[in-house]
Structure formats: structure tokens, C-alpha cells
Amino acid sequence: MDPMLGLCDLDQLRQRRSAKWRSFPSDVLPAFVAEMDFDVAEPIAAAVRESMAAGDYGYGHIDELGEAFATFAAFRLGWNPDPATVFVLPDVMTGIVETLLAITEPGAGVVVNPPVYPPFHFRVDLSGRQIIEAPLARDEAGRYDLDLAVVEEALSRPETQAYLLCSPHNPSGRVWSSEQLLAVAELCQRHQVPLLIDEIHAPLVLPGATYVPFLSIDHELADQAIAFCSATKGWNIPGLKCAVAVTRSPALQAAMTERWEARLPGILGVSGSIAAFNAGLPWLDAVIAQLDENRIMLASLLAAQLPGVGYVPPEASFLAWLDCQALGLGDNPAETFLERGRVALGRGPDFGRQGAGFARLTLGTSPDLIAAAVDRMAAALAP
Ligand SMILES: Cc1ncc(COP(=O)(O)O)c(C=O)c1O
Numbered sequence: 581m582d583p584m585l586g587l588c589d590l591d592q593l594r595q596r597r598s599a600k601w602r603s604f605p606s607d608v609l610p611a612f613v614a615e616m617d618f619d620v621a622e623p624i625a626a627a628v629r630e631s632m633a634a635g636d637y638g639y640g641h642i643d644e645l646g647e648a649f650a651t652f653a654a655f656r657l658g659w660n661p662d663p664a665t666v667f668v669l670p671d672v673m674t675g676i677v678e679t680l681l682a683i684t685e686p687g688a689g690v691v692v693n694p695p696v697y698p699p700f701h702f703r704v705d706l707s708g709r710q711i712i713e714a715p716l717a718r719d720e721a722g723r724y725d726l727d728l729a730v731v732e733e734a735l736s737r738p739e740t741q742a743y744l745l746c747s748p749h750n751p752s753g754r755v756w757s758s759e760q761l762l763a764v765a766e767l768c769q770r771h772q773v774p775l776l777i778d779e780i781h782a783p784l785v786l787p788g789a790t791y792v793p794f795l796s797i798d799h800e801l802a803d804q805a806i807a808f809c810s811a812t813k814g815w816n817i818p819g820l821k822c823a824v825a826v827t828r829s830p831a832l833q834a835a836m837t838e839r840w841e842a843r844l845p846g847i848l849g850v851s852g853s854i855a856a857f858n859a860g861l862p863w864l865d866a867v868i869a870q871l872d873e874n875r876i877m878l879a880s881l882l883a884a885q886l887p888g889v890g891y892v893p894p895e896a897s898f899l900a901w902l903d904c905q906a907l908g909l910g911d912n913p914a915e916t917f918l919e920r921g922r923v924a925l926g927r928g929p930d931f932g933r934q935g936a937g938f939a940r941l942t943l944g945t946s947p948d949l950i951a952a953a954v955d956r957m958a959a960a961l962a963p
Contacts, residue, residue, distance in 0.1 A: 616944025694932030753894020822849025
């Protein structure tokens with residue numbers, strides 16, 4: 581591994597006090613949460629140290645973050661957002677929920693594409709809105725895709741008041757094409773449904789895929805939508821709690837401004853994110869190269885040790901969505917892997933009923949720990 585990423589030494593990782601390392605007993609290998617095991621990028625650590633040395637533990641100030649995100653987006657994502665359209669958040673889900681509260685009525689329908697990131701389901705429910713499912717299509721090879729006819733049916737329902745799209749998509753790992761995004765824009769416009777796009781995994785698009793930020797597309801709807809991004813997945817700093825919302829819509833900008841208090845981040849998150857966007861690109865490149873290697877290695881390991889598991893390598897990020905239906909482990913195979921193999925995977929049914937029979941494995945670690953996870957999964961199936 582690149583020395584910038586560290587060694588992912590298990591004894592050292594077990595010293596961490598984050599939820600990943602404290603949610604299970606110490607004989608369990610955790611691979612369930614969307615976090616990576618690599619050492620943090622030095623510019624981020626330096627920025628956090630600097631804030632701490634200055635006794636700076638207050639609320640974050642946004643000015644430089646908007647600039648830093650816009651510069652990163654222009655350099656890496658092919659998109660030139662105006663920094664004045666960038667709003668700070670403590671995290672992406674807060675931005676999504678606050679937006680839904682601002683623009684939809686109690687009981688309104690919110691369209692999502694399951695299987696999808698579990699909080700999309702329960703945070704919408706907890707906000708007093710209801711999920712309208714527009715499930716992804718899945719072909720015989722196990723590759724997922726947006727089903728535009730199904731999306732249109734969901735958008736056309738009278739109760740639908742918002743569409744929450746995940747791009748790149750968690751857990752399928754799909755990166756949507758500009759044609760697909762234009763088609764989504766067209767459908768939202770036709771049915772007058774506001775669009776929220778969660779682009780948190782965008783910094784981690786892997787070789788071979790072409791990522792298109794929604795607000796960069798040439799469509800009127802890009803002026804009305806709101807996108808969410810963050811350094812927290814790309815640079816693995818979710819505990820610093822900081823994200824951004826970007827929108828050119830005056831109504832959504834007003835909603836963000838009005839909700840300033842819900843959007844307050846901490847200074848450590850803002851400082852760390854600025855450092856990531858401004859000075860974290862060599863580290864990001866090292867991670868992307870490692871994830872590229874890991875996703876291919878996982879395919880070989882599964883073919884050799886767990887041939888019954890279906891796996892399509894992700895096009896972005898570090899999440900492997902494993903089809904375990906052929907193993908006969910029921911709806912929640914992660915339970916068997918945990919109980920019998922002592923490896924904690926993400927629970928498929930949490931991603932929607934379409935996730936029954938699936939489990940999610942995190943690839944943001946060393947090849948050795950991926951091999952150890954697969955060994956443990958295989959051991960769970962041993963007679
Ligand atoms: C698609 C997606 N959105 C949002 C989040 C959570 O982001 P935050 O902690 O900024 O709310 C995650 C975390 O894994 C995610 O995968």
C-alpha cells in the first residue's frame with residue numbers, strides 16, 4: 581500500500597474508539613460501516629492539530645469552505661459551482677432532512693431507489709414523510725440500473741413531492757451517465773418534482789467510470805435542484821462532521837439560509853474539509869488506486885472461496901454489495917457471517933426489502949484485511 585495510507589495494522593485499528601471499532605466484541609472483524617481503515621491524510625491531521633493548538637473548538641465559518649469545495653469540484657469533478665451557492669452543513673443527512681422539511685408537506689411522498697443507503701428510508705420516515713419506492717433494475721449479471729419507467733411512475737403519483745437520488749449510488753456502486761441524469765431531470769421537470777442529489781461518494785469515482793455532477797448538466801432542472809457533497813467519505817473523516825449543499829435555486833437558498841442553526845458545523849470539520857479539498861489530492865489518488873486494486877482482488881477471492889456469492893465490482897467508492905441469495909442463509913446473511921465467522925458486514929435488508937439475501941462489505945482497507953474478511957465469511961459456511 582502507499583505509505584500515505586499506513587499499514588491498517590489490526591492491533592492499532594482496535595485502539596480506535598470510533599463506532600466501527602467499538603460496536604462489536606474484539607474478536608469480530610468490522611466491515612459493516614462506510615468507513616475506511618487508512619491513516620488520515622496529513623494535511624487534514626495538520627489542520628485539526630492547528631485548530632486545537634489555537635484553542636479553536638467553536639462553530640465553523642463557511643467562507644473558505646465554499647471556495648475550497650468549488651476549486652476541488654472544478655479540478656476533479658469538471659464542474660464550476662459558484663462558491664456563493666455552497667452552503668455548509670454538519671453532515672449530508674441533516675441537509676437532506678432540512679431540505680425535505682422545507683419543501684415538502686407532512687405525509688408527502690419522497691421517491692428513492694432501493695436498495696439504497698438505509699437512512700434514506702428511516703430519516704424520511706422520521707421526518708413525517710413517506711417513502712415511495714422506485715427500485716433499481718437488476719440484470720442477470722447482477723448489475724443495477726435506474727429504471728426510468730419505474731421512476732416516472734413514482735414521480736407521477738399525486739403524493740410525491742421530492743426525489744432523493746443517490747449518485748454515485750450506495751450500495752450498488754453505480755455511477756450514473758449524463759444521459760441518465762438528463763432523463764431524470766426531464767422526468768422531474770415533467771412531473772414538477774424537486775430533486776435532491778446525494779453526491780457524497782463523488783470524490784471516490786474509480787478508474788473506468790465517468791462521473792457527472794448533477795448540477796453541471798445542461799438542463800433547466802439543474803437550476804432548481806440541490807446537491808449534497810462532503811469530504812467525509814472521500815477522505816474518511818465522518819467523525820469531523822462537515823458537508824456542503826449546493827443549489828442555484830433562490831427558494832432552496834432561502835430555505836438553507838433560514839435554517840442556519842441546523843446547518844452549523846464544527847470548526848474541526850470545516851478546517852479538515854478545507855484541507856482535504858485544497859491539499860488532499862495526493863492522498864485521494866492513493867486511496868483510489870488502492871480501492872481499484874481491492875475491488876478486483878475481492879472478485880478473485882470470492883471466486884476461489886465463496887463462488888456462490890454474486891458480486892459486481894463498484895464503479896465508485898469502497899462498498900461491495902454481495903448477493904448471497906444462493907447460499908441459503910435467509911434474508912440477512914450478515915447474521916450468519918457475524919455469528920459463525922466473526923466478521924461484521926452491512927445487513928442487506930436495512931437497504932430496503934430488495935436487500936434481502938444481500939450483505940455489504942467495506943473495501944476501504946488493506947488487501948490483508950479484505951482477505952481476512954473473506955476467510956471469515958468462508959469459515960462461517962464451513963460444515
Ligand atoms: C449515500 C450516503 N449518504 C450519506 C451518508 C452519510 O453522510 P453524513 O454522515 O454526512 O450524513 C452516507 C454514509 O455512508 C452515504 O453512503
